[in-house]
Amino acid sequence: MEPVNRSWYFGERPTGxxxxxxxxxxxxxxPAPSDGELLVRVEYLSVDPYMRGRMRDSESYAEPWDVGDVLQGGIVxxxxxxxxxxxxxxxxxxxxGSWAEYSLLDADDVxxxxxxxxxxPAYLGVLGMPGRTAYFGLLEVGDPKPGDTVVVSGAAGAVGSVVGQIAKLNGCRVVGFAGADEKTRWLTDDLGxxxxxxxxxxxxYGAALDEAAPDGVDVYFDNVGGPITDAVFTKLNLDARVAVxxxxxHYNDEELPTGPRKLPQLIAPRAKVQGLLVADYATRFGEASEQLATWVASGQIQHRESxxxxxxxxPDAFLGLFSGDNIGKQVVHVRD
Incomplete structure (x- = not known):
């Protein structure tokens, strides 16, 4: 019998x-590999929040999926x-690669x-794209200095959990937002x-920040947006840096909500707000991977995968991202 490859396809565009x-x-x-290609039996695949944007029929930094496409993401x-x-x-x-049991990969791209x-699974999290995003997003965009207060939203996720630990290694006070007591305990008890x-x-949220960050916020690493970000903007210190x-x-919003504008909160502190795409640092991925591996091997950075x-x-693993099911990096174990 011809070997079978189970694969997930994009069935229809969601509303909300x-x-x-x-x-x-x-x-x-x-599939059969051509010259320069590898046939990889997938052990783990990654699901990530940015994939929601690929479900929209509009241009973004990640090319949208067409209905009928095989779903794509990080694999190991x-x-x-x-x-x-x-x-x-x-x-x-x-x-x-593909959300599948077997995937073709170009040897130059692995x-x-x-x-x-x-x-x-760590190679899809702390030693993969999320870890590199945390590394460059905090160190290059956030530019933390010893003694700074760093606030992280989505702090118990794949990116945020690494951001906070790198900030601690740089001598900062770190405050994290997360959505469950189990997550907040993990942040303080295990990650420091x-x-x-x-x-x-x-x-x-403002009162909670006054207690957790009494000296204000020097660096805000934003994974979430919404009311948390609104509150943090009111606590920014002079020359604060915000990495978006x-x-x-907002990923499932059909129309973005409007309300009291928050940009005036950036004027007095002269805060800098910068969007972050890890692909901009592709030529330096080796640097990040080497440093992250050193920190992981030494125990200076802890990691966790759901x-x-x-x-x-x-699909359930992906959908669970929007209800906060995961702690650390969410991955799917395809096979033993």
Missing amino acids: EPDRDCFELRKDPV GEVVESHSEQYDVGDFVTGN ALVDPETADL FDAAINYKETDD CGQIA VVEGLENA
Whole structure:
């Protein structure tokens, strides 16, 4: 019998919050690699909030999916057929591939993975795109200095959890927003955050910030947007820096909400607000990966992955991002 490759396809564009109808599981033949390509048996695949933007029929920094496309994202897996001299059968690699059991990858677009350095899922989180986003977003855009107060929204996620730890390594006071007591305990007890705020149990974000960040905010790393960001803007110190990485609070909005404008809050502190795309630092990915691996190996940076078992449950793993199901990086375990 011809080997079968189960793959997830983009079924329909969502209106508002996506649901299972947006995903379609099909059975395809296992693809054959051409020259320069690798056939990779997928061990883990990544689901990320930015993928919601690819479901829209509009231009963005990530090319939108067409209905009927195979879904794409970060994967890590084992090379089972190689048509490249760069990699051998049995090598573990990571790159951008399909939500499938087997994926074709261009050998020039993958990186070798060492399972002895860290577990495979870490290469989709702290040692992958989220870790590099945290590294460059904080150090280049946030420009933290010893003694600064750094506030992170979405702090228990894949990016935010690394941001806070790098800030601590740079001598900063770190405050994180997260959506559950289990998450806030993880931030303070395990990751070394100085304070953490459960936004779902807090009525007044401004008052909570006054207690957690009594000297104001020097760096704000924003993964969320919405009312949390509104509150942080009122606490910015002189020459504060704001790194805008994500706005997950608005990803499912059909129309962006309007209200009291917050830009005046930036005038007196002369705050700088800058959007962040990690792809802008592609020529320096090796630098980030090396430093992050050193920190992980030494125990200076902790990491955690929320693992959903089974390719068939990949849509649920993605949808869970919008209800805050994950702690750390959300990944799908495709096979044993």
